[in-house]
Every structure is written in structure tokens, then in C-alpha cells.
Amino acid sequence: MTEGPLFYKILLFILPLMATNLLQTLYNAADMMVVGLSSEPDAVGAIGITGSFINLVLNVFIGLATGANVVVARHLGAREGERASRTVHTALSIGLVLGVAGAMLGLVISRPVLALMGAKGKLLDLATLYTCIYFAGAPFLSLTNYLISIFRAKGDTKTPLVVLAAAGLLNVLLNLFFVLVLGLSVEGVALATVLSNVASSLWLLFKLSRDDGACRFSPKKLCFDTLAFRKILYIGLPAGIQGSLFSLSNMIIQSSILQVNNALCPPGSAFEPVVKGNAAAANLEGFVYTAQNSVYQAAITFTSQNTGAAKYERVWRVMACCYAIAFGICAFFSGTIFLLREPLLSLYNVTPGATESLDFLAFEAARKRLTYLVLPYFLVGFMESGCGVIRGLGKSISSTVISLLGACAFRIAWVYTAFRIIPTLEVLYLSYPISWSLTALAHFTCATLALRHFLKTRKTDREIRQMHDHQH
Numbered sequence: 001m002t003e004g005p006l007f008y009k010i011l012l013f014i015l016p017l018m019a020t021n022l023l024q025t026l027y028n029a030a031d032m033m034v035v036g037l038s039s040e041p042d043a044v045g046a047i048g049i050t051g052s053f054i055n056l057v058l059n060v061f062i063g064l065a066t067g068a069n070v071v072v073a074r075h076l077g078a079r080e081g082e083r084a085s086r087t088v089h090t091a092l093s094i095g096l097v098l099g100v101a102g103a104m105l106g107l108v109i110s111r112p113v114l115a116l117m118g119a120k121g122k123l124l125d126l127a128t129l130y131t132c133i134y135f136a137g138a139p140f141l142s143l144t145n146y147l148i149s150i151f152r153a154k155g156d157t158k159t160p161l162v163v164l165a166a167a168g169l170l171n172v173l174l175n176l177f178f179v180l181v182l183g184l185s186v187e188g189v190a191l192a193t194v195l196s197n198v199a200s201s202l203w204l205l206f207k208l209s210r211d212d213g214a215c216r217f218s219p220k221k222l223c224f225d226t227l228a229f230r231k232i233l234y235i236g237l238p239a240g241i242q243g244s245l246f247s248l249s250n251m252i253i254q255s256s257i258l259q260v261n262n263a264l265c266p267p268g269s270a271f272e273p274v275v276k277g278n279a280a281a282a283n284l285e286g287f288v289y290t291a292q293n294s295v296y297q298a299a300i301t302f303t304s305q306n307t308g309a310a311k312y313e314r315v316w317r318v319m320a321c322c323y324a325i326a327f328g329i330c331a332f333f334s335g336t337i338f339l340l341r342e343p344l345l346s347l348y349n350v351t352p353g354a355t356e357s358l359d360f361l362a363f364e365a366a367r368k369r370l371t372y373l374v375l376p377y378f379l380v381g382f383m384e385s386g387c388g389v390i391r392g393l394g395k396s397i398s399s400t401v402i403s404l405l406g407a408c409a410f411r412i413a414w415v416y417t418a419f420r421i422i423p424t425l426e427v428l429y430l431s432y433p434i435s436w437s438l439t440a441l442a443h444f445t446c447a448t449l450a451l452r453h454f455l456k457t458r459k460t461d462r463e464i465r466q467m468h469d470h471q472h
Contacts, residue, residue, distance in 0.1 A: 006302070006314065006317045006318060006321055006445050007321045007324075009302075010298050010302060010318065010321050010322065010325065011325060013155065013157055013301070013302070014081070014157075014294045014295060014298050016157040016158050016160075016161040016327060017152065017157040017160075017161075017297055017298065018290075018291050018294035018329070019161050019165075020148070020157065020160045020161045020164050020294075021291065021293055021294050022163070022287060022290055022291060023164040023165055023167075025287055025289075025290045026168045026171070026172070026287040029287070030168075030171055030172045030175050030288070031047055031175060031189035031190070031192070031193060032044050032047050032048070032189075032279065032280070032283050032348055033348060034172075034175040034176060034179050034180075034189060035047060035175075035179060035188075035189050035326070035346070036185060036348050036349040037179060037180065037349075038179050038183075038184075038185045038188075039185070040126065040185040040186070041270055041271035041429035042122055042123050042126055042271045042272060042276075043126060043185050043186050044276050044279055044280060044286040044348055044349065044350075045123060045271065045272050045275035045276040045279050046119075046123055046126035046127040046130060046186055047127075047130055047186060047189070047279065048133050048275060048278065048279020048280070048282060048283070049114070049117065049119055049127055049248075049254055049258070049275060049279065050114070050127050050130055050134070050175055051282070051309065052174035052247045052248075052250035052251045052253075052254050053110075053113055053114060053117070053131065053247070053251060054106070054131060054134060054135075054241065055244070055246075055250075056244050056247035056248055057102055057105055057106045057244075057455040058102050058106070058138060058141070058142070059240050059243030059244040059246075059247060060098075060237075060240040060241060060243070060244050061095075061098035061100075061101065061102045061240065062102075062142055062145045062146075062240065062243075063237070063239040063240020063241070063242070063244070063312075064091075064095075064146075064232055064233065064236035064237065064239075064240055065095065065097065065145045065146045065148070065149040065236065066149065066235065066236050066239040066240075066300065066391065066396075067231070067233065067234065067235035067237070067396075068087065068088075068091035068094075068095075068146055068149045068150060068153070068232050068236065069149040069150075069153045069201075069235020069297070069300055069301065069304070070136065070153075070235045070236075070304045070391060070392060070394070070396075071087050071091075071154055071228065071231045071232055071235060072084055072087050072088060072091070072149075072150055072153035072154070072215065072301060073153040073154075073300075073301050073304035073308065074304050074307065074308035075087060075214075075308070076153065076154055076214065076305065077304065077305035077306065077307070077308030077309045078308040078309065081213075081214035082214070082216060082336070083228070084214040085214050085215065085216070085221065085287055085356055086221075086223065086225040086228050087225070087228040087231070087232070087241050088150055088208075088214075088215050088217065089217070089218075089221045089222050089223050089225075090224055090225045090228040090229050091146050091149070091228075091232060092143070092146055092147070092150075092205075092217070092222065092230065093222050093223065093224055094146070094224075094229065094232065095142045095143045095145065095146030095147075096139060096143055097247065098142060099138050099139035099140070099141065099142025099143060100138075100139050102135070102138045102139075102142065103135045103136060103138035103139055104135075106131065106132075106134075106135030106138060107132055107135050107136070110128050110131040110135065111124070111128045111130055114127050114128055114131070115326050116158075117251055117254055117255045117258065117435060118255045118258035118259065118262075119258065119337070123272060123275070126185070126186050127186075128184055129187050129190070130187070130189075130190045131188040131190075133187055133190035133194060134190050134193060134194065134264075135189055136194060137193065137194030137195075137197050139197065139199045140194070140197040140200075140201040141197045141201075143201040143205070144148070144197055144200050144201040144204060147160075147204040147205060147208060148160045148204065149203065150208065150215055151204070151208070151215075152297055152301055153215075153301060153304075154215050155301070159204070159207050160204065160393055160472075163200050163203045163204050163207065166199075166200075166201055166203070167196045167197070167199050167203070168196070168201035168424035169284060170195070170196050170199055171192050171193060171195075171196035171214050173186065173192070174195055174196065175189050175192045177192075178191060178192055186351040203454065205217060215421060223379050225267045234396065235391065235394065235396045236315075236396075237396075238396040238397045238399070238400035239391065239396055239399075239400065241400060241402040242399070242403050242404060245404055245408045246403070246407065246408055248408065249407070249408040249411045249412050252411070252412055252415055253411065253415065253428060253431075256419055256428055257274060257275060257278050257425070257428070257444050258272075258274075258275060258425075259423065260274055260423065260424070260425055260428070261273065261274035261275050263423070264361060265288075265358070265361070269358060270358060271358060272364065273358040273359070273360075273362035274361060274362070274365045274421055274425070275362035276348075276350060276361060276362045276365075277345075277350055277361070277362035277364065277365030277366035277367075277369075278365050278366065278369055278425075279348075280348035280350045280362075280366050280373075281345070281365070281366035281367075281369035281370050281373075281407075282369065282372070283348065284337050284341075284344055284345070284370070285337075285369070285370070285373055285374050286421040287333060287337065288330060288333040288334055288337065288374060288377045288380075289377075289380065291329050291330075291333050292326050292329050292333075292377070292380060292381040292384060293384060294329075294388060295322050295325050295326040295329065295381060295388070296384035296388040297383055297388070298322060298325075298384060298388070299318065299319070299322045299385050299387075299388025299389050299391075299392060300310060300388045300389075300391050300392045301382075301392070302318045302322075302392070302421055303318055303319075303388065303389050303391075303392025303393060305317050306318065307392060307393055307394070307431055307454075312451060312454045312455050313391075313455070315389065315393070315451055315454075316451060318389065319385070319386075319389045319447060319451075322385040322388065322389070323381075323382060323385050323386075326378070326381030326382060326384070326385045327378050327381055327382070329381065330377045330378040330380065330381040331378055333377070333452065334374050334375055334376075334377045334378070337370065337374055338370055338371075338374055338375055341366070341370055341401060343365065345363065345366050350362050350366050351361055351363060365425060368425050368426060368429060369425075369429055372426065372429035372430060372432065372433065373429055373432050373433070376433040376436070379433060379436035379437055380440075382436075382438055382443075382444070383407075383436050383439045383440035383443055384444075386443030386444045386446070387399050387402075387403065387443050387448050389443075389447045389451075390443060390446055390450060391445050393447070393450050393451070393454065395446070395450050398450075399443065399446070401440060402442045403439055403443075404441055404443075406435060406438040406439030406442050407435040407436070407438075407439050410431070410434070410435045411431045411432070411435055413435075414431040414435075414442070415428070415431070418430075418431070420430075425445055427464070
């Protein structure tokens, strides 16, 4: 990562990483597609409204995995094997402990929070059942994310790809068994997801225990190294808080979607069409997000290693390559999904129907989300590429502040101003591309200023860490 041409190295790093991310997205997509085959018409909508709440709880804990990625990559770039090893074992300890904490918190607050969002009756019961089972597997989900971050830090994106490919296949097979054979609904797909996460975490842990480098896992080495923990916390906590606050803004938007649904549909309808259509489109959108998110991960890892080696000129090239690749990925996935929207939405049992029918309302909600959010998704690619570079440079707090102001705060303000005046889906969805544009521009500016500062001071990463440790 610190020598030779960059574009193809980044691309080769991204491709298996992208496939891995897409396989993880298939977990939730398979849940929604298969549950659409069950006899419960509100099942798709029930799973759809849980996503932002689940992320709100788990992102603080899993966000620290970003810190583990950066710190391990820096130690590897600086050839500090012992520090890398202690960081790896500290990160895994953090992942397990915080995963348990996330599970306990999620189980306690699931129903009251979902009710506060506006879910009622059968939709609330189904969503609560799904989240409670999902949170029961949170320790394994957390451990999987920390293990993946360690493999990525050392440049290995193939191992997570193979493991998650097998776990994804297991998830689909279990979904089909629980729903079609046993006749279960949301509880069946939640249980399938939990079991798949158990399998992937154990397999990744086994693979890491066979590593022949500094990242090799040994149960005897599990620890809470104070210095490693502080560095992981410094980088990862802002990322986790940012992710959770993004989820908070998305929960407010989800509540607004329920408001639109209730205004369009009389009480006692067979199902909630706007909720269902939005959930299906959001699930498809997830594939574009996770595809471009691989560029964000590459930006973090390549920037971190080159910062660790004090090769700041290469970070400029890393940033340029990531912006170009992100645009290409987003354009391809967004265009494909939009052109094939009808057959893809039909996989979630969302199809065009007679005018003003429930099926018509569901399809129109999905079409509007794809138009306003998926088509301009290259803006997210720019936003996250800049964010990854800033995090790799160690400016995680700056990135978090920018994201919270440019995206979260803006969207919340939009809901309570523009949407309150014109309460339509179009106005609600318009908040996304505007917030992406503002945040992407701010991230680019911050990354540029930070790099210029590093080039002027020309300090090595070891000197920077010593200064930071002395300040503490």
C-alpha cells in the first residue's frame, strides 16, 4: 500500500471488499425478499422500519471497529508488530463486551422506541419480535465486524469475502427453511440472520488464529491495552456516534414516512403500503451504499498506512483514485437498479396495481425513493471518500462534526420546516441529495486543508503519536 502505482492496487483491494459488503447486504435483503413470500402482508414493512433503530443502538459499539482498522493499519505501516498484536486483541475484547452491552440495551428499549416512531398494532408487534431476536445475536454481529476490520487493516479482503459468501448462503437457506417449510414470518428470518452471524464470527476467528503475521489471534493474548484502547476510542468513537446520529435522523424520517402512510390510508387497511414500498426501495438502495462503502474502507486503510509511513504525497493520489472509483461504482449500481426497478421491486412483492389501490401506493412510494435517492447516489460516494481520507489522517472528530452538521442536523431541520409545510414523500426525500452535496463539499475541503498541514509540518506518524501521548 505504501509503494508503487495506486489506482489498480486500490481497485484490487476494493473489488473483494465490495463483494463482501454486498454479501452482508444480502443478509437483510434475503430477509425481506423471503419474508415477502410469507402469509403476513406487513412483514416487509415491519423489517423495514427496524433498520434505523437497530443501527442507532449498534453503531456506537460497532463504530469502534473503524478505530481498530485505522490503528492496526498504522502500526503495520510503521512496522510495529508488537503494538499491532496488542491492538488486535484489545479490539476483539472491545467487540465482544460492547456487543453484549448492545444486545442488552436493544432488548430493553425495542418496543417503546418503535412505538415512539409511530408503529402501531400488528406492525409494532412484528417489528418488536424481529428486533428482539436480532439483538440476541448482537455479540456475534459485533465480533464479525471487528474481525473484518482487522483483516482489512492488513490488506486481506479475500478472507472475509469467502467467509461471508458461505455465511450468506447459509442465511438464505435458513430463511427459506424457516419461512417456507416451518411457516414462520419475521421471527424466522431474524433467527436465520443470527445463526449466520454466529457461523461467520467463529470462522473468521479461526482464520485469524492461523495468521502468520502480527495479527495472529491467540485467546491467551486477549487484553485491554490502555494505549491501544485509547487510540481505538479516539478514532472509532466519533465514527460510532456519527453512525448512530445518522440513524437518529433516519428514525425521524421513518416516523415521517409513517405519517404520510397514515394520511393516505384509512385505519384497518390490509397492509401499510407506503411503509412497504419505502422499505423495499431502501433495501435496494442498500446495495448501492454498501458497494460504494468499499471505497470508504479503502480510503481509510490506504490513507492510514501511508500516513503511518509519512508518505503524504501518496495520500493525495489515494484521494483522487477513491473519488473516481466511487463515481464509477455509484453510477453503475444506481443506473442498473433504476432501470430494472420493476422486476427488482417485485422480488419484495411490490408491484404496480390499479390507481389508488394499496399496491399502487406501495409501488409509487418505492419509485419516488429510487428517483430522489438512488439516482444521485454518486454524491454519497464523494461524501464517504472524503470522510475516509479524513479518518485515515486521524481527524475523526472533524469528520464527525461535518457529517452531523451537514447531514443529520440538516435533515432534522428539514423535517420540522419544509416537510411540515409540504408533508409529501417528494419533499421528504429531497433532503437527502441536498445534505449529501453539502457534506461532500465540506469533507473535501477539510481533507485538503489537513493534507496541506501534514505536508508543511512533515512529521512522521511516530512523532505525531508521541506528541499525542505526551498531551494525555
